Amino acid sequence: MSAQSLHPDLERRIAELETEANQGAGFTGIDWMWLILLGVVGPVLLLIWGWM
Amino acid sequence: MSATDKGIEQSGWPLAKSDRHWTQRQLFVVLLVAAAATWCYIIGEYVGYYLNLKMGFAAMTAGSMIGMLIVTLAVVPAATRYGIDSIASAKPQFGDRGWVITVFLQYVSIIGWNSLLLIFFGKSVAQLLITLGVASADTAPMLVRGVSAIACIVVLLVLLRGATGLERVSSVLFFFIVGIGLWMAIILLIKQSDAINAAKPAYASGSLQWDYVTGIEIGIVSLLSWWPYIGAMVREAPDAHTATLPSMLGMGLPVPFLSVVGLAAILALQVSDPAAWLVKLGGPTYGVIALLFVIAANLGTAIAGVYATGIGLRQVPFLANASWLTILLLGLVPVAAIGVFLPDLFFTNFGTFLAFIGVFFAPLCAIQIVDYFLLRKQRIDIRGVFTSGEGTAYHYWGGFNPAAILGMIAGFATYLYLLNPVSYASHSPYEYLTASLPTAVVGGLVYWIATLAIVKPAGKGDYR
Numbered sequence: 001m002s003a004q005s006l007h008p009d010l011e012r013r014i015a016e017l018e019t020e021a022n023q024g025a026g027f028t029g030i031d032w033m034w035l036i037l038l039g040v041v042g043p044v045l046l047l048i049w050g051w052m
Numbered sequence: 053m054s055a056t057d058k059g060i061e062q063s064g065w066p067l068a069k070s071d072r073h074w075t076q077r078q079l080f081v082v083l084l085v086a087a088a089a090t091w092c093y094i095i096g097e098y099v100g101y102y103l104n105l106k107m108g109f110a111a112m113t114a115g116s117m118i119g120m121l122i123v124t125l126a127v128v129p130a131a132t133r134y135g136i137d138s139i140a141s142a143k144p145q146f147g148d149r150g151w152v153i154t155v156f157l158q159y160v161s162i163i164g165w166n167s168l169l170l171i172f173f174g175k176s177v178a179q180l181l182i183t184l185g186v187a188s189a190d191t192a193p194m195l196v197r198g199v200s201a202i203a204c205i206v207v208l209l210v211l212l213r214g215a216t217g218l219e220r221v222s223s224v225l226f227f228f229i230v231g232i233g234l235w236m237a238i239i240l241l242i243k244q245s246d247a248i249n250a251a252k253p254a255y256a257s258g259s260l261q262w263d264y265v266t267g268i269e270i271g272i273v274s275l276l277s278w279w280p281y282i283g284a285m286v287r288e289a290p291d292a293h294t295a296t297l298p299s300m301l302g303m304g305l306p307v308p309f310l311s312v313v314g315l316a317a318i319l320a321l322q323v324s325d326p327a328a329w330l331v332k333l334g335g336p337t338y339g340v341i342a343l344l345f346v347i348a349a350n351l352g353t354a355i356a357g358v359y360a361t362g363i364g365l366r367q368v369p370f371l372a373n374a375s376w377l378t379i380l381l382l383g384l385v386p387v388a389a390i391g392v393f394l395p396d397l398f399f400t401n402f403g404t405f406l407a408f409i410g411v412f413f414a415p416l417c418a419i420q421i422v423d424y425f426l427l428r429k430q431r432i433d434i435r436g437v438f439t440s441g442e443g444t445a446y447h448y449w450g451g452f453n454p455a456a457i458l459g460m461i462a463g464f465a466t467y468l469y470l471l472n473p474v475s476y477a478s479h480s481p482y483e484y485l486t487a488s489l490p491t492a493v494v495g496g497l498v499y500w501i502a503t504l505a506i507v508k509p510a511g512k513g514d515y516r
Binding site for chain 2: 006009010013014016017018022023024025026027028030031034035038039040042043044046047049050051
């Protein structure tokens with residue numbers, strides 16, 4: 001696929017997504033809290049419990 | 053295919069924010085149905101070779117959640133920001149030709165797993181029919197072939213409706229999987245509690261620490277295998293917030309929770325397949341219930357897998373305009389051929405190959421995390437993802453990014469040094485660190501250093 005031959009609908013989508021307001025937002029502070037809780041803190045606590 | 057509003061979910065093109073309607077609940081259901089499959093019992097069985105129920109559950113769950121965190125950080129941010137799948141999200145790191153490496157990993161991995169799941173499904177049906185006296189033992193091979201072929205046709209019919217079909221079928225299968233899964237766990241833990249408590253893991257190494265770390269490693273590496281699946285589904289969410297909890301809880305937790313059934317079964321009954329041990333515990337009626345579970349779980353995963361493969365294959369230039377039916381057939385015909393012509397050969401040998409393929413996902417995820425969060429500050433050139441050739445953002449050198457290739461090789465070598473994924477022979481410091489985590493660190497570090505030392509100074513890769 002080359003830049004010169006993009007389908008008009010694909011071109012429209014890319015142009016839309018190049019504007020930051022049309023992009024999905026990244027992780028919020030709450031999301032980071034959940035990620036750390038479920039992916040780091042929770043596993044560490046589980047491992048300690050399992051070893052005891 | 054023309055990407056009309058109706059067909060956009062069957063294309064590999066980016067989904068605009070207005071196309072992405074899935075809520076947290078919808079995504080949670082789809083991801084849970086995708087994650088729950090017969091492999092959970094195999095994972096539980098492997099952990100049960102080394103650990104008792106409590107330690108096995110703790111190690112497996114902890115490892116699974118760590119693995120899910122790595123996959124979530126690698127795919128969700130870019131997929132939900134730009135509405136792209138796992139394959140498209142890897143183009144900025146691998147280059148406008150190098151991304152074929154990720155297509156290969158996805159295609160082989162999902163085709164392989166789907167084949168195993170559908171053959172497993174066929175074997176369960178055959179076993180049940182024999183138990184019920186409907187079929188004789190000598191018809192089992194034909195039954196496995198026939199059932200595998202029928203399952204492929206069902207998957208095809210569901211996916212002709214694209215992501216909508218996936219979402220609707222998942223919302224039905226969800227209740228079977230959760231309901232019967234809980235019932236099986238309760239039956240097993242209540243009826244066999246004494247046997248579970250008295251059981252000794254069959255292949256315990258003599259070092260409890262090594263066994264514990266191996267339980268964690270099995271959890272991590274199993275969940276890293278979600279990389280090829282997750283992007284095609286989370287891209288239907290409007291932002292990363294909508295996808296975070298469904299990813300961690302919907303795709304991360306069902307695996308250890310269902311695996312604990314396999315773990316308990318292998319400890320108490322020396323068999324992890326519920327179609328076998330439920331018949332032993334409760335006769336043919338329980339066997340039918342187990343079969344319902346296997347149907348729901350494996351079918352849901354196969355549907356999600358073929359859909360993810362289809363979206364990934366859309367990135368291949370000569371398939372970008374192919375009909376959706378053609379794309380689906382590319383994902384299903386190999387599975388059907390394996391299921392019909394060589395199920396036993398495949399079932400016996402392909403697990404080894406899949407074990408090696410799984411090793412690549414740790415460095416792949418690490419490369420994406422380092423690139424997206426550290427090197428690109430959470431922004432990619434979306435036009436560069438869908439264009440190629442000299443002068444485009446991700447052309448690098450001849451379409452390949454040497455930093456990504458070096459990172460993958462370094463990660464793969466690190467894993468093989470620490471742990472042989474087939475024989476489980478290990479080298480220190482595996483017993484302290486697992487194999488996947490150091491592999492991810494080495495792969496990501498090599499990528500980061502090579503990018504700063506070679507790629508960025510050469511003005512390649514659209515780094516700013």
